[in-house]
Structure formats: structure tokens, C-alpha cells
Amino acid sequence: MCSILYATFMTLQYERTMLSTLFIMLSGAVLCFILLLVLLSLCRTGAPGVKAWCVANGLSMIAFTLYAFGRQLPPVLSYELANGACLGSVAAVLVGYRHFFGYPLRLGLTSASVLCALAGVTVYHYVYPSFMLRTLIVSAFYATCCIAIGLTVFRARAAWTSRYAYLFSGTMAFVVAFGHAARGVAQAVLPSAPASLLEPSAWSLTALSASTFVMPVLTLGPLMIVHSKMIAKYEYAANRDFLTGALSRRAFWEAAAREIERARRVGRGLTLLTIDVDHFKRINDTYGHAEGDEVLKDMVLAVERRMRSIDYFGRIGGEEFAVLMPDTSLEGAAAAAERLRIGLAEDRASVQPQGHAAGARDYTLSMGVAELRMSDSFHDLMQRADAALYRAKERGRNQVVCEAALEEALA
């Protein structure tokens, strides 16, 4: 009687574990399917690596489904195909990261290592059946790929646009690597380790549950990274002039509003320098529009090299640019502008451009300087700096005119 009751209890326990296993595996498959749909929406961004991450989630979804219905399927599907999909999925995550950061993909090496690991799993399934060795192979492969993912992310440090997304991805890859390494070691050394994942034990259920989070965790990192990169890209497009990389008119105006407010609050000087390339139309007409563009880019680099980090440099329109100088007096800004004008002439003397357009680089700048007054709006400040600039043009170009000098001249 007792043995019948015990057998019934064990059968019920086994069936309950099977149901739990089925539920966990199907949850993993559904999670991967949802993430696959999310990743598919990123395909149109053209971000490198997204397709590989889609493949990773597709393979993981297949693996979970095959594991879930393993008892109803032939072993070649529930073991070899499922393990192959599982190994391929983590390898695809690695491939996606390498593609994203522009590293060589090494597809041959990656496919060969997946096939080798799968061959090992097959040998320890049919030839020398050993659950422990199969687990060791899969865990070692996972841990190696995740370490490679973590190292890839941290190696690409210079390309990080948002620290949080990258730290999350790299750290999670190392956490998964650690989890798999721990599982492999525990399986090898602990006598209580299960002989099958389908065994009705807390250990098996924990390992299965943890496995459902692996692909989502490895996919959330790429999702965050692609989003942060897109935000940075669109922020740059919105705030920067497409040709020269100087601040766009809108971003310059916003910075000016902030700095005017700050200058009034802390009672410090704020000066504006307007810059215009002399006879730019002539440069365009003589050497062509493309060479005119090169002159603008050259001028922006020359100015940026000499600016302080707290200054703002923007393109106001056409060939007119402006530098907003916080905490700077009129005299200080005029001196900086003069240094810029002389520096540009020195650059030209030291570097002799070659080719038919060499003369185009022989350009000069006219500049006007004005300082913020108590009642000024930014529009007023800009108008006075512009008036000083036009005075510089009138006086023969290639010079700096201060609004103070302008007022003296008008008096």
C-alpha cells in the first residue's frame, strides 16, 4: 500500500515538474519571440548587428520550443537541434556586437566553434552518454561567448555614447558568463547535481528558470545601446550644422538664452563675436562651391582649435559664424578674436596647400565684437556685433572691430 502511494506521489511530482518545465520553457520561447519583434522594429535604423541579434532570438526561441516538447519529439530534434540552436544563439549575439562595433566578424571561426561544441554534445549523448559532460560543454561555450561579448563591449569604450547602456551590456554578459561557469563547475563537482534537467528538483527548476532570462538579458543591452546611439545621432543632427559640425542656429540660440540668464544671475561678462569669411562669393565663383565648403570646414577647425571649452561656436547662416564667450570682457574677446585672425594667417604661412584650389585657402576673416548690456536681448547683442562686423568689412576686411570702437567712431 505504502509503495503504491509512494509511486503515485512520485508520478504526480514528476508530472508537476514536467508541467513546470514546459511552462518555463514556453515562457522563455515567448520572451524571445517578443524581443525578436522589438528587434525587428530596429532593422529599419540600419544599425549594424541588429540582424544578428534577431537571429539570436529566433534561434533561442526555437531551442526553448524544442526543449519544451522534448519528450514528444525524436532525440535528434530535442537534443542536437535544440542544443545547436542554443549554442548558435549566443554566438549570434557575439557576432552582432562585433558587427555593431565594426570589428572583424570571424564567421568561419564562430560557426566552426558552434559545430565543434555541438559535436561534443552529440558524442556525449550517443557514444559516451554523460549529462555532466554535455552540461560542461554547453556551459563552457556560453561562458566563453559571454566573456567575449563583455570584452568586446569594454574594448569599444571610445565609441560609448551612453555609459549606462554599455556598462549594463558588458556587466550582464559577465554575469551570464559567471552563472554558466558556476553551473558547469557545480555540475562537475557536486554529488547532488542532477542527472537530467527534467529531474524533479529545485536545482533543475532554478537552472531552467535562470536560462529563460539569459537571452532577454543579453538582448536588452543591444536594445539600449542602439537606442542611445540613435538618440545621440538625432541630437547631433538637430544641434549641429551638417556641413561644418559647428552648432546649428537653433542650438546656438538656446545656448545664448541660457548663458544670458546665467550672466545676469552671477553678474559676469558675456561677449559675442561674429565672424564672416571675406569675399566668400569670389572663392565660390573662382574655385567652385565644393571648394567653398572646404574653406568653411577649414575655418571652423581653425576657430575650434583656438576656442576655450566653455565657448559656444555656431553657424548663424551662410558664411557667417559666431562665438559666444561666457565670463569674458569686451577687451578679452577682442584680444581672442585678434589672436584668431593672426593665427589663421600663421596657419596659411606654415601649410602650403597644393592643387588648383590652393588660393582658395588664402582666405581672411572679418570679425565684430559686442558685450551684453543689462537691458539686452540676444537679438540686441547680435545686432551690435553684426554692426561691428559690417564696420570691419567697410574698413577693408581682415580685421576685428569692437562695438566700443564703433561707438567712438560714431560719436
Ligand SMILES: Nc1nc2c(ncn2[C@@H]2O[C@H](COP(=O)(O)OP(=O)(O)OP(=O)(O)O)[C@@H](O)[C@H]2O)c(=O)[nH]1
Ligand atoms: N560653398 C558655400 N557657399 C555658401 C554657403 N552658404 C552661403 N554660401 C555663399 O556665400 C556667399 C556669400 O556672399 P556675400 O554675402 O556676397 O559675401 P562675400 O562674398 O563673402 O563678401 P563679403 O562678406 O562682403 O566679404 C554667397 O555666394 C552664398 O551662396 C555654403 O554652405 N557653402
